[in-house]
Amino acid sequence: MALLYRELDKAGIPLLERLRRGQFLTLPEINRLADAAQYRVADLSDEPLDYPASSTVIDFKKIRMRRRAAVEEVIAVDAANQASRIRYMADYLGFLADYFGAALSAPQKNELAQESVRVLKALQGQIPKVSNRAKVGAREGLSKEDQERLLAIVHPDSLNNPWKRGFVRLRNWLIIVLLLATGMRRGELLGLQIGDLDPSLPRLSILRRADATEDPRLIQQNTKTNDREVEVRPAIMRAVWSYIRNDRNKIKAARKFPQLIVADDGQPLSPKSIDKMFAQLREACPGLPVTLTSHVMRHTWNERFSEQAELMGLTDTVEEKARNEQQGWADDSKSAATYTRRHASRKGREIALKLQEKLDESGI
Known part of the structure; x- marks a missing residue:
């Protein structure tokens, strides 16, 4: 509406x-x-x-x-x-x-x-036909190899890093790390405020703010889902605080805004800047998937979550509740199916090959 x-x-x-x-x-x-x-x-x-x-x-x-x-x-x-x-x-x-x-x-x-x-x-008459069978070519997360390649390229010290300015290099690296570590949406990252960070624990809050007066952007960035707390590794949180104290705070104009992620002129970063960042990555690094966008990071997190849940032996019910809590979805949400195609595809192939083992034994 x-x-x-x-x-x-x-x-x-x-x-x-x-x-x-x-x-x-x-x-x-x-x-x-x-x-x-x-x-x-x-x-x-x-x-x-x-x-x-x-x-x-x-x-x-x-x-x-x-x-x-x-x-x-x-x-x-x-x-x-x-x-x-x-x-x-x-x-x-x-x-x-x-x-x-x-x-x-x-x-x-x-x-x-x-x-x-x-x-x-x-x-x-302009409603497009949507088929449940149209799964081939649907968006998936990054493979492990592509994740490693991406993190290596965006590291601030990388010779292949496509950005020149030190602040931009560090901020963009932090953006990629936070997206991969938390599975948050682009808008949730851009809506994150310094006050949402726990000063004593490696934890941040993703909050829904309606009509935030402290956000000067024409289209305010927010979460579409429930408020939630997300824990990150201590090393990641140390990197976030280091960025705030040693880089962000050196930009005087940035001190007027509570948003964590800012442009190099101090203004809260826009969603179009995030899209531009990924476009520059795809252009500078042809080895990365042409489908690489900020939302692919969310798919990647969910597939990694499924893999880790499998290693930990979690039941499907426990995994579903844990994922919904981490992503801010309702307890009975089935949104995970949209984000776990690569994992489901791999498991399907494994099961299908298992079914063929007896054929191998028969001498085919």
Whole structure:
């Protein structure tokens, strides 16, 4: 719903006022909403559209070009996410049409009902098909070899490190280490504040902050899940405090902000800067996967979690509860299936090969 109203606001469309007059959205406007549903909110331009309000034609190519010019990397959400967004938009707009139509005269009510059905049918027609069988090529975490290669490249002392300035080298290394160590989202990392760090224990808190006045970014970074505490190795926490005291605090402008991760001008780092960082890594180091993004770090953590749980002999139930607690998911969440494809694929191959052992014994 936030995406819906954000896009309507950018286009200068007073939805509720229209419905009070018995008017609905036009097909070009609906098509624009379906187009926006393909992308992450952080990658969509915040600029108002520059087409006349009376226009019935929207040049989507120009919209996409402006979007691409505004960010270094534009990443589409998966088909299931896109489908869910469009369904929610259609259901909500249909509800509003019925609600406001009840207060209109009979002719206006009928006209609004007919137009809303026609336009929403066009919107629903843009819902992508999502197949549970479409697993090949789905996003996975990094292999162990790629994890080692990544950590070696981003180390501040690495000759292959793509960044020149010492502060940027250290900060970007810390970003990679924290993402791999905790499995937190990009937004959770960027929303992390110095006050969220335990001064006496290697532990940090990932908190949900709504409308944080101390965050100057246009799109505030936050967690989508429950608040939680995450423990890290003492060496990692020492590195974090060293970064704060010896590097971050040397930037005077940074002292005005509580956010842990800042740009070299002191401002809290933006999500687009994180995307740019990974784009620079992929460009500078061709050996890394072309799919490498901050969210791949989350997939990697979850696959490593599964491997460690298996080594510790945890039951599936205990593993699920432990993972949900660490990731801030609800106790009965099944989100892990999205993030553990590589591990599940490996286990599946092992079982399948076991089934073939008797065939080997038969002399095939």
